[in-house]
Amino acid sequence: MKVKVIVTLKNGVLDPQGKAIQQTLNGMTFDNVSEVRQGKYFDIELNENDEGKAKSQVEDMCKKLLANLVIENYKIL
Amino acid sequence: MKSSVIIFPGSNCDRDMDVALKKFGFKNQMVWHNDAEIPKSDLIVLPGGFSYGDYLRCGSIAGKSRIIKSVIDFANSGGLVLGICNGFQILTETGLLPGILQQNKYLNFICKNVFVKIKNKENKYFKNIKKEVLELHIAHNEGNYFCSNDELQSIEDNGQIAVTYCDDKGNDDENNNPNGAIKNIAGIFNKNKNILGMMPHPERMIDPFLSGEDGSLIFENLIGSM
Numbered sequence: 001m002k003v004k005v006i007v008t009l010k011n012g013v014l015d016p017q018g019k020a021i022q023q024t025l026n027g028m029t030f031d032n033v034s035e036v037r038q039g040k041y042f043d044i045e046l047n048e049n050d051e052g053k054a055k056s057q058v059e060d061m062c063k064k065l066l067a068n069l070v071i072e073n074y075k076i077l
Numbered sequence: 078m079k080s081s082v083i084i085f086p087g088s089n090c091d092r093d094m095d096v097a098l099k100k101f102g103f104k105n106q107m108v109w110h111n112d113a114e115i116p117k118s119d120l121i122v123l124p125g126g127f128s129y130g131d132y133l134r135c136g137s138i139a140g141k142s143r144i145i146k147s148v149i150d151f152a153n154s155g156g157l158v159l160g161i162c163n164g165f166q167i168l169t170e171t172g173l174l175p176g177i178l179q180q181n182k183y184l185n186f187i188c189k190n191v192f193v194k195i196k197n198k199e200n201k202y203f204k205n206i207k208k209e210v211l212e213l214h215i216a217h218n219e220g221n222y223f224c225s226n227d228e229l230q231s232i233e234d235n236g237q238i239a240v241t242y243c244d245d246k247g248n249d250d251e252n253n254n255p256n257g258a259i260k261n262i263a264g265i266f267n268k269n270k271n272i273l274g275m276m277p278h279p280e281r282m283i284d285p286f287l288s289g290e291d292g293s294l295i296f297e298n299l300i301g302s303m
Binding site: 013014016017020064065066068070071 | 133134137141169170175176183184221224225228257
């Protein structure tokens, strides 16, 4: 089965890329954009049919590799 | 004294480090990331570069490579581990050092000489260095040190700040912060001070004709204190 994960920066952590994107959007006439936060998206294909097992495995992957919990949060979709 | 420099796919300061270590008397060996064990060493160096193309997060993939388990065991048993630039990023990703190195505040790759102030000399890396301020070279895109407030408090309380960015007089204020690093941090120790991670490259400052020799002071001191 396929599991989807989104990794985002925690609130308060500086995101210079998000800031640059926001300023560019503002310059492109999207002047109502007040903030952009950039994140990462993962599509993970597992040889596992049990949804609960798959998600708990992906949770482990998030903690150990996909996200750095010092600055990032993860969300399994 | 024996040292080992670990080579990851994408390391590019490994040979400079090899030259520097040998110049100051280390018997250095190069160790491939996919080896299971590190030969007997007094010092392990994780060199600069772009291990695994900086995929996912700088240092994150190298932090899970086959050789890393031996590095962690060696570090936890009190062995000296020095991580420069990407090596520093790898050390934070393994959890051997607290915090993380984020992208530079102004999104630019910085390649220039900087001054750093030595904040703690009670360790084998800086013990007998007479200078307080060293001129070293930085070259990085992700050198913006960050950690939580609690972690920062604990780092400060334990004297874990190793070097901070400053001017030639040693003023380590915001005006002399090239990348946005919290408290101008350029390098930190673990609690026991046997692990040091720093963004500046001492191995690029060992030649009086090409650069300067402030990097030499660190290598001379290291071999002298072992």
